[in-house]
Amino acid sequence: MIARAPHIDPERLAREMNWNLLRTFVVLAESGSITEAAERLRLKQPSVSVALKKLEDRLGQRLIDRSPGRFALTEAGQLLYGEAVNINGSILRLATLMRDVTPDISGHVRIAVASHVICPLFDEVIGDFYAAHPQASLSIDVITSMDAIAAVAAKRVSFALALVRNQDPNLRYIPMYREVFGLFCGPRHPLFGREDLTLDDLKGHGAVVFDNDRLQDALQDVTLLRARAALAPQVTGVSENLEEVRRMIMSGLGIGPLPKHVVARDLRDGLLWQVPPLEDLPEVDVYLIWNPATVRNRAEDKLLQSLIERLETTPFSDRTYA
Template identity: 65%
Template sequence: MRQDDPHYEPERIARELDWNLLRTFVVLAESHSVTDAASQLRLKQPSVSTALKRLEDRVGRKLINRSPGYYALTEAGRLLYREAVEINGSVLRLSTLMREMTDDVRGHVRIAVASHVVSPLINQALTGFHRDHPKASLKIEVLSSSKAIAEVAAKRASFAICLVGDHNPNLEYRRMFREYFGLFCGPPHPLFGRKDLTSADLEGHSSVSFETDRLQDVLKPITVMRAQAALGQKITGVSSHLEEVRRMIVSGLGVGPLPIHVAERDVQDGQLWQVPPYEDLPPIDVYLVWSEGATKNRAEQILLDRLIAAIDETPIEQRSYR
């Protein structure tokens, strides 16, 4: 099809494209089948198939390749999805923004956080925000770091506090704090309570860890630490949530990594025991991530500004938890 075909005229697409078709396509792109998308949209399957056909006619491109056992976006579908996600996020925020045009700050803030991020900066910012704006509301949702960042990119989350691998050029990043990871075992483990341990004592023991504990991922320093500790190759359990990794360690499934400052209380309570290495522990940075291009309600902007100010005013030494 020629690029000067009327199908590609921007004014025609802008005039004829139905927003509801884009909304349906976002759900289709994030689903595994038309049936799955229809269930999420609470529509009948033929209605969703018809909406997809209408959208493909509007843009002049096939968007999803479908056949028995196969369902995947085309190149044009992937391009449209990237744009539609942002449009979707912006439209969904319009009614909220208009509703919040009052003297009081009444907005809703949705924060996507990685599992068990612990820092006084966060707590102090929330305390001050609620004191000054008691009519504003919060939702804190625990997600894997990659999903937290995806929620910010899609404008479904106000901002995220999480680990960061590759930087998305469309997002802003500010290091919030640095934590150091050590290796721990629980009461059922044969190494628990031993004070004379060396790295050689860990050799061959099974381990538990995080799903991103791989050489190519953000927790690469932890992968290296586990390897240097000569732990066995067998990983008996993984999770993307720190609380579940902790649960497996406490339950004796294996030796596993946790942030030193997060595990401190459990060590005092006799639920965890730190094992070698004790020196040169790997640092992991936790970031505040937001989209400068996303339109924010007053509550979102105020809380984001508080967090950025707290970071700027606190030296990194005081934001590093050993």
């Protein structure tokens, strides 16, 4: 016989649910252990265990499989986590929404941005926005594209600018701009300054890569570019941050990919040298991403709409940086 899930009165659950239990569960699910969750919550381990037990008793479902050597969400736990993340994100935004009820547009805008985002159009929109609404404030979190998209889905940020591999149907996407990647080396590299280079000259040299430079990720075309160059399979440097990839290339650790428009000044200053291939280079799109389910304050809404309007009135060819 198939066991039936216990009957739960929805109205009673809504009245009696302790939101702190949901918050504890979200942190627990993301931490992967009672110990780590307790540290993040600044609680003692027994308190976290008790909170999990209370939540499981309230719902009549086992939420986490904590058998020896295993810590994983059950099917019920996965369903609850998806809903709890949204609830937690909405609650976090309540204070901001209440604070921003003023005649003037004010409030805080929090944006998540991938490390390599260099876009003059975005800079102009931010400048125009602040000039028109000086009482507003802004923070920019530089994180991985994957984490940026997760932050949008969880309503932790106003919107994000990031690379996208697969689009979540619950989010909205607009291509911000397109950038072209090339391969570069620094002054200490033996190929620096040589104008007669061919692809054969690159074979076997060490590679500096982005952390998401893999076939299954957003930079898969860049991965294929490295394969065309037949660089050594050994990776001599890796980072998720563009500035650190650039630093390692300049320092001579190896040959690595960078967006051409980002390093144009470095090329002029003799800090980097582009190596083959010089044609048919990978093009990567950076997207504006937002969550239509997020309740935004007036500043967030105004900046997002200003950015969307600017994108809609600027041809994509003018937002492509080669």
